[in-house]
Structure formats: C-alpha cells, structure tokens
Amino acid sequence: MSDHRFVPAGSLVPSPFCPTGYQRRGSTCYAYNTSGRTFTNTKSYCSGLASGDMAATRDSTELDAFSEITGGAAVWLGGKAASVDAPMQWHPLKSTLAGVNALTNGPISEWANSTMLPRQSGYDCLSLPSLTPASCSTNKRALCVKAADAGCPAGFLRSGSACVYASMAPATFSAARASCASLTSELYEPREPGLMLHVRSLVATINSGDHWIGLQEKYPGDFRFVSDHSSPLFSFFDESSGVGPISDGSSSGPCVKMAANGQLGSSDCDDQKHFICLYKPRPLCPAGFVSFGETSDCFYHMVGSVERSGAQARCAALGAALGEIRETDTLNSFRTWHGNTASRLWTGVTDLGENNKFTTSDGLVPTLLPWGTGQGGDTSLGCTSLDRNVVADSTCESSAADGYLCVHSPGAYRVR
Missing domain, CATH: 3.10.100.10 (Mannose-Binding Protein A, subunit A)
Structure with missing residues (x-):
C-alpha cells in the first residue's frame, strides 16, 4: 500500500519530470481530464496514460488539494467496493511508489469512512467533490497520478534510481573519466550490489566486452573508488552471480574493468576499453536526509x-x-x-x-x-x-x- 501523508504544494505546472499529459505539483504528477467516463473506463484511461493510477486520499488536506486541481467538479477517485454494497477499498490497477496519491487494495481509512457522504445501495465507487459514493456506470472526469521522475540526460538509460551510459567507442581509463565528466556524470562505481546487477544486464545489451569502471589501485592490492578514494565493500557482492571481488589472477594493471558477466578484473590504464558512466538525478532530499529510491519520502x-x-x-x-x-x-x-x-x-x-x-x-x-x-x-x-x-x-x-x-x-x- 502506498503512503502519501504529505500533500504536494503549489499549483500544477508543466515539468520535464512528468510524463506527457501530466503536470507537476510538488513531487507528484497529475493528469486532469474533463471528459466523462465510467469508473472502469477511467481506470483504463489512467493506466494507458503512461501507466498512471487513479487518485486516492487519506485526509482532508489532500481532499482540499484535489478540489483545487479539479475546481470542485465530479471526478472519479480510486475507491471501489469489492462487491455490491461491500466496504469501499482503494482499488487502482496496480501498486504504486510511495509518496504518490494512489493506494492499492486497502480499506479506506477511518477518516474517509467518517467523511464519506451517505451511501445508497449500489453506489459502489467513490468520487469527488467531497467523498461521494456513486454508481460506477456514471460518467465523471478523471484525475490520474504518477510519481515525478527526476529524469535521465539524453543518451542515458534508466536503471532503477540511476541513469547509465555505455560508451559506443573505447577509450583509455583517463579519457573515459573525462568523457563521463563531460556528460555531467562519473565513471560508474559499484557501490550497490543490486544496482550493479542492473547495470551489468543493461550494459550487456549495448556492448558485450569489458568496460572501465571507477576503481583504481591506490596501493598494491588496495583498490579504491576514484571519486573519493574510499574502499569498496566487495563482501556485499554475490560471487555466485559472477559479481565479485577483483580477481588476483587477472591483475595486469592498476585500473579496473568489468566483464559482461559482472566479474571485475584489473588492466593497464592505457588499454582501450568501453566504459560506463553513471548519473544520479539530483536528489530531492535536503542535506542529511536519505531516500531509498522506492519512495518519494x-x-x-x-x-x-x-x-x-x-x-x-x-x-x-x-x-x-x-x-x-x-x-x-x-x-x-x-x-x-x-x-x-x-x-x-x-x-x-x-x-x-x-x-x-x-x-x-x-x-x-x-x-x-x-x-x-x-x-x-x-x-x-x-x-x-x-x-x-x-x-x-x-x-x-x-x-x-x-x-x-x-x-x-x-x-x-x-x-x-
């Protein structure tokens, strides 16, 4: 179930961080459409609009925010009874990221039950204004939601919460670092085991050979990340999946390469190899705060x-x-x-x-x-x-x- 305690601030504005058809308000993207549709058709409409979801609310402040967006019009929310006259549930098409105003297959809150207007038999879907039960076959407007995406630069591919660039041409280690810097990114440093598996599979679809990554030998046998000279925690890597520590047997230089199977090895820094750049969208969190990637909190x-x-x-x-x-x-x-x-x-x-x-x-x-x-x-x-x-x-x-x-x-x- 997605959590959305926070209400997006400000007005709806166009944003490159939202899919086509959506506008941004705070950290959430909204698409408001004035055409009338049944509940089921609205659900399909939102799903077809960049895999969006129907909006849901858990408190009065969010409800007021929705009213501001829709101007108090009759709009479907993602609340629906599982069967005729059964309790209302939030019922969008699929799970959503936390921090987005959409919920999945959970009962509406105590607040929503107490706020909901009197319900007639057969009125099994929930709508605006207020929290109004209505016949699901009635035509109402749509309010779709998605998480705002910080976006990837041109030429980069999305990999989880990061953006990855695999070079088409080989270069030396220093030239690879410079190329990544020119793309406002850094030579990829394998700090997160889960992300490394994604990067490996993504890069393998572009180039099947070795790629420079951001590790270099600082002292004999002591490999460090090039950005801050910190030591990697290779014990986190799953060696059974081919993602493991630098193989001593392949050491022939102070710079580190990653093979298509994820195995790390070292090589002469003047060798010509493809390389991987990593760009992490500018964090939306204040200094000192941490985001886990699967939530906007x-x-x-x-x-x-x-x-x-x-x-x-x-x-x-x-x-x-x-x-x-x-x-x-x-x-x-x-x-x-x-x-x-x-x-x-x-x-x-x-x-x-x-x-x-x-x-x-x-x-x-x-x-x-x-x-x-x-x-x-x-x-x-x-x-x-x-x-x-x-x-x-x-x-x-x-x-x-x-x-x-x-x-x-x-x-x-x-x-x-």
Missing part, C-alpha cells in the same frame, strides 16, 4: 536521548515530521539501511489523545503498526518507538528512546 536518522517532544521539535526545525513508516517495503528498506543493531527510535504514533487509541500526528489511524510481542496494550504509556522492524509502546521520556526518525517529502508541506 526522505528520512533523517538522529542518535541521542531526547524526550519525544524534543525530537518532534527538532524534526520540525528540519522541515520534517517525526516519522511513521506506513509501508512494509519502506520498513524493510530502512532496516537494511540502518542495520540490525538494536536502537529505539521515536515515531510519530501515540495514544496521548485517548488511551490505547494510537494515531499519527495527523490524527489518523496508522496503516502499519507492527507491534512487538506483548506491546500495544499498556494502559499508562503514551508514546511509541521503532526498534529494528517492530514497534513498542513506552513513556515519552528521554530514557525510552536512543534517537528518532524524521520524515520529509520533497516539494511538499505537512499540515499539523
């Missing part, structure tokens, strides 16, 4: 004991909010990034308003609250912390956490 992790209210204030000072991770994939990505070390981090979920009724700082019921064993039922504790991939209830004092997690959405604001 940016995360900031701070270590140090502080009361929850102090952590909340510090996140606000960074233009962020004390975080709630509302998606299992994001939680898993955070755990991978943060490591498996025990560390209790304040979250934005509490039951300070009403005992044992846990809500986010927006007053919403959390869609993901993975309680640890024996947690979530204490009658006196009001705050929660995240420890690896489970949540615990606790006091709000500084001794109950070792740090905190702030979440920021680029180009967006959050209503407190």
Whole structure:
C-alpha cells in the first residue's frame, strides 16, 4: 500500500519530470481530464496514460488539494467496493511508489469512512467533490497520478534510481573519466550490489566486452573508488552471480574493468576499453536526509536521548515530521539501511489523545503498526518507538528512546 501523508504544494505546472499529459505539483504528477467516463473506463484511461493510477486520499488536506486541481467538479477517485454494497477499498490497477496519491487494495481509512457522504445501495465507487459514493456506470472526469521522475540526460538509460551510459567507442581509463565528466556524470562505481546487477544486464545489451569502471589501485592490492578514494565493500557482492571481488589472477594493471558477466578484473590504464558512466538525478532530499529510491519520502536518522517532544521539535526545525513508516517495503528498506543493531527510535504514533487509541500526528489511524510481542496494550504509556522492524509502546521520556526518525517529502508541506 502506498503512503502519501504529505500533500504536494503549489499549483500544477508543466515539468520535464512528468510524463506527457501530466503536470507537476510538488513531487507528484497529475493528469486532469474533463471528459466523462465510467469508473472502469477511467481506470483504463489512467493506466494507458503512461501507466498512471487513479487518485486516492487519506485526509482532508489532500481532499482540499484535489478540489483545487479539479475546481470542485465530479471526478472519479480510486475507491471501489469489492462487491455490491461491500466496504469501499482503494482499488487502482496496480501498486504504486510511495509518496504518490494512489493506494492499492486497502480499506479506506477511518477518516474517509467518517467523511464519506451517505451511501445508497449500489453506489459502489467513490468520487469527488467531497467523498461521494456513486454508481460506477456514471460518467465523471478523471484525475490520474504518477510519481515525478527526476529524469535521465539524453543518451542515458534508466536503471532503477540511476541513469547509465555505455560508451559506443573505447577509450583509455583517463579519457573515459573525462568523457563521463563531460556528460555531467562519473565513471560508474559499484557501490550497490543490486544496482550493479542492473547495470551489468543493461550494459550487456549495448556492448558485450569489458568496460572501465571507477576503481583504481591506490596501493598494491588496495583498490579504491576514484571519486573519493574510499574502499569498496566487495563482501556485499554475490560471487555466485559472477559479481565479485577483483580477481588476483587477472591483475595486469592498476585500473579496473568489468566483464559482461559482472566479474571485475584489473588492466593497464592505457588499454582501450568501453566504459560506463553513471548519473544520479539530483536528489530531492535536503542535506542529511536519505531516500531509498522506492519512495518519494526522505528520512533523517538522529542518535541521542531526547524526550519525544524534543525530537518532534527538532524534526520540525528540519522541515520534517517525526516519522511513521506506513509501508512494509519502506520498513524493510530502512532496516537494511540502518542495520540490525538494536536502537529505539521515536515515531510519530501515540495514544496521548485517548488511551490505547494510537494515531499519527495527523490524527489518523496508522496503516502499519507492527507491534512487538506483548506491546500495544499498556494502559499508562503514551508514546511509541521503532526498534529494528517492530514497534513498542513506552513513556515519552528521554530514557525510552536512543534517537528518532524524521520524515520529509520533497516539494511538499505537512499540515499539523
């Protein structure tokens, strides 16, 4: 299920970061079409428009934003009952990236249920204005959404969150570095095992030979990345897939090449080889924040004991909010990034308003609250912390956490 706590700020504007037919508002691309269609046809229309999805909303601020975009017209949302008179669910065609205003196969929130206008029998689809149940065969306008894409420069191919360029002509190692720099990129450095597998398969479709990459021997047997002279963590690579450490047996020079099968070896730097350039779109995250690539949210992790209210204030000072991770994939990505070390981090979920009724700082019921064993039922504790991939209830004092997690959405604001 995609999470979209943040409401894109500003007006709709044309943007090279959105597909044809979409305009950008914050970090989300919207396509508003005034032609009337049934719910099913609207779903197909959005899917055909650069694989977009029907819009969905979880709070009143998002609903107001949609009203601004559509001018209060009758527009389909992605909410539909699974069967006649069954509860409404968000029901776009496919899963979407987090941070986009579209949800997948999940029940509408408690807020949406309480806000939805009275529903007549057979009115099994959800629409604007407000949250209005309607017959799915009625004709209404379309509001489609997609994640804004930072885009790849001309000649580069998309590989996950990065852009890859494979040269058509060979060059020496130094000439390869210069060519990449002229393309506002760098000679590819294999820092991420998953990305390396994508790069390998992508480059192999263009050239099947060896390619220079951004590794060079600094001292005998000590290979470093050329951009910052840091050491690669080859232990992360999957040698069974042909992606492994530099083979000592192939060492014949201080510069590193990658074969089509992903195996790394070294060669004389004056040899002529194809090369790989990597361009990462300018990050939308503020300095110090990290994005995992599968979400438009940016995360900031701070270590140090502080009361929850102090952590909340510090996140606000960074233009962020004390975080709630509302998606299992994001939680898993955070755990991978943060490591498996025990560390209790304040979250934005509490039951300070009403005992044992846990809500986010927006007053919403959390869609993901993975309680640890024996947690979530204490009658006196009001705050929660995240420890690896489970949540615990606790006091709000500084001794109950070792740090905190702030979440920021680029180009967006959050209503407190």
